[in-house]
Amino acid sequence: MAKAKKQEDDRQIIRIFDTTLRDGEQAPGNSMNIDEKLRLAKQLQKLNVDVIEAGFPIASEGDFEAVKLVAQSIKGPQIAGLCRSSEKDIDRAWEALKYAGERGRIHTFIATSDIHMKYKLQMEPNKVLASAVKAVKRAASYTANVEFSCEDAVRTRLPFLAEVVEAVIDAGATTVNIPDTVGYTIPVEYFNIIKYLKDNVPNIDKAVISVHCHNDLGLSVANSLAAIQAGARQVECTINGIGERAGNCSLEEFVMILRTRQDILPFRTNVVTEQLTPASRLLTTVTGIAVQPNKSVVGANAFAHEAGIHQHGMLMEKSTYEIMTPESVGLSAGALVLGKHSGRHAFKQRLEALGHELDDEKLNRAFERFKTLADLKKEVFDEDLDAIVADEAREEEKYKLGHITVTCGSFAVATATVQMEIDGLAVRTAELGDGPVDATLKAIKKLTKTKAKLMQYNVGSITGGTDAQGEVTVRVADATHTVVGKGSSTDIIEASAKAYIHALNRLSYKQRRLTEGV
Numbered sequence: 001m002a003k004a005k006k007q008e009d010d011r012q013i014i015r016i017f018d019t020t021l022r023d024g025e026q027a028p029g030n031s032m033n034i035d036e037k038l039r040l041a042k043q044l045q046k047l048n049v050d051v052i053e054a055g056f057p058i059a060s061e062g063d064f065e066a067v068k069l070v071a072q073s074i075k076g077p078q079i080a081g082l083c084r085s086s087e088k089d090i091d092r093a094w095e096a097l098k099y100a101g102e103r104g105r106i107h108t109f110i111a112t113s114d115i116h117m118k119y120k121l122q123m124e125p126n127k128v129l130a131s132a133v134k135a136v137k138r139a140a141s142y143t144a145n146v147e148f149s150c151e152d153a154v155r156t157r158l159p160f161l162a163e164v165v166e167a168v169i170d171a172g173a174t175t176v177n178i179p180d181t182v183g184y185t186i187p188v189e190y191f192n193i194i195k196y197l198k199d200n201v202p203n204i205d206k207a208v209i210s211v212h213c214h215n216d217l218g219l220s221v222a223n224s225l226a227a228i229q230a231g232a233r234q235v236e237c238t239i240n241g242i243g244e245r246a247g248n249c250s251l252e253e254f255v256m257i258l259r260t261r262q263d264i265l266p267f268r269t270n271v272v273t274e275q276l277t278p279a280s281r282l283l284t285t286v287t288g289i290a291v292q293p294n295k296s297v298v299g300a301n302a303f304a305h306e307a308g309i310h311q312h313g314m315l316m317e318k319s320t321y322e323i324m325t326p327e328s329v330g331l332s333a334g335a336l337v338l339g340k341h342s343g344r345h346a347f348k349q350r351l352e353a354l355g356h357e358l359d360d361e362k363l364n365r366a367f368e369r370f371k372t373l374a375d376l377k378k379e380v381f382d383e384d385l386d387a388i389v390a391d392e393a394r395e396e397e398k399y400k401l402g403h404i405t406v407t408c409g410s411f412a413v414a415t416a417t418v419q420m421e422i423d424g425l426a427v428r429t430a431e432l433g434d435g436p437v438d439a440t441l442k443a444i445k446k447l448t449k450t451k452a453k454l455m456q457y458n459v460g461s462i463t464g465g466t467d468a469q470g471e472v473t474v475r476v477a478d479a480t481h482t483v484v485g486k487g488s489s490t491d492i493i494e495a496s497a498k499a500y501i502h503a504l505n506r507l508s509y510k511q512r513r514l515t516e517g518v
């Protein structure tokens with residue numbers, strides 16, 4: 001026992017820097033409002049990540065407020081905000097981050113590759129170097145917690161990269177990030193870049209080396225792993241691997257590699273891995289973007305054994321086909337079955353285990369919806385609960401669905417009568433359509449007078465069986481924003497209406513903030 005504990009202590013800590021709320025948000029359809037960022041930040045706190053990058057404060061008033069709120073509310077992890085190497089960005093970042101005190105981290109960056117310096121920044125290398133040093137000094141005048149990133153480090157000439165790294169450490173950077181901004185490198189090359197810096201930058205040990213890998217060639221996790229083997233001690237990653245273009249290194253995959261291969265990897269993280277599935281689900285609930293079923297660690301099939309030979313092996317001895325347990329990533333095997341006889345305590349406890357915290361009013365409404373659903377379905381699954389919470393957690397809704405009546409059939413023209421509340425006023429109309437869903441959405445479009453376009457419509461079922469809830473996801477765009485809306489119900493017409501109204505509410509929220517300059 002003591003020996004195992006000693007081995008655990010001897011393993012080197014890899015700091016987990018979560019950038020779901022910043023780089024993760026940079027993927028289309030993933031942008032989050034202030035309340036959503038705070039909900040996710042609370043889950044990241046439970047996950048016990050070391051750093052939460054909460055946003056890019058100068059990007060908008062909304063992002064500024066979100067970083068500030070996260071800095072004020074979250075205890076434990078450090079809170080970072082990203083900024084360019086310019087005084088106004090850095091000053092603005094600190095205005096939001098100062099609420100986290102010593103845990104506030106200014107993360108400033110500038111690109112160092114020839115291609116970025118020449119075409120994008122249109123700056124000579126010596127000017128970029130001077131700008132990096134000036135930025136770090138400015139940031140260090142506010143806090144000792146300064147991270148500097150050499151954007152596009154992987155395509156940077158190595159001697160210049162080493163020169164920049166040495167200079168920013170001298171200027172006060174305590175973490176230096178070597179990003180693979182465009183997801184271009186491969187493990188052995190990345191290992192050599194980190195090793196080169198370890199061997200050629202005299203003051204390198206005064207800072208933590210961080211890595212930030214994109215997934216354009218599907219190598220972000222493998223590259224992050226190679227980097228820690230070469231000496232990096234912070235890994236930047238996101239829940240579900242979301243992020244700009246093909247995304248970032250997936251937090252759950254990276255963390256579970258270190259946990260599962262303790263036999264050959266002398267590293268560990270502080271992450272509470274049992275919170276991984278709740279974190280993944282909460283993100284899906286917030287963005288409305290599902291993870292693919294075969295996604296490692298958190299996909300719906302990650303622990304599903306289909307083939308007879310596998311099932312036989314599992315029945316004899318789980319380790320024949322299971323390299324990590326579902327419980328270790330927070331899948332609640334053996335949890336209480338929720339159904340129409342369940343009470344409020346079990347319901348609340350299960351929601352909390354899934355990462356959902358609702359205030360009393362929302363909890364009561366969610367509980368009522370759960371009971372209604374339990375009357376319709378034999379068993380209520382975790383996925384059903386996620387869908388209920390997704391509906392209840394919504395804030396400030398302009399549009400509310402009342403009733404829908406649909407007539408349709410092989411010989412009938414589909415007709416939908418929809419009743420809604422708009423800003424508290426009851427309104428009603430009827431429309432014909434090419435099928436009941438089309439008629440319903442047309443009626444909603446008419447009532448809301450929206451000019452937004454429905455770009456995508458998908459319907460699926462949350463669980464199996466003909467009593468399963470249908471889950472509809474829509475993508476809707478107006479002139480300035482694209483949003484995703486989700487709705488669920490055992491009736492797919494109602495699920496469609498809910499998804500469409502959810503998207504219109506999100507657009508209206510964004511429009512309001514734009515008009516208010518937030």
Ligand SMILES: CC(=O)SCCNC(=O)CCNC(=O)[C@H](O)C(C)(C)COP(=O)(O)OP(=O)(O)OC[C@H]1O[C@@H](n2cnc3c(N)ncnc32)[C@H](O)[C@@H]1OP(=O)(O)O
Binds near residue numbers: 060
């Ligand atoms: C690799 C990454 O993920 S980097 C982070 C990406 N995230 C974001 O861009 C956040 C969202 N961005 C925004 O809201 C806006 O782009 C803002 C507010 C940051 C800037 O907006 P604008 O002032 O309109 O500039 P715009 O985005 O069009 O162009 C970027 C400008 O910053 C400059 N710039 C880019 N990176 C840096 C840097 N690290 N340091 C200093 N200047 C930089 C560009 O050269 C360009 O300068 P110019 O306006 O003098 O030509």
Ligand SMILES: CC(C)C(=O)C(=O)O
Binds near residue numbers: 023149180
């Ligand atoms: C600014 C840095 C950290 C970044 O996001 C990237 O290089 O991809």
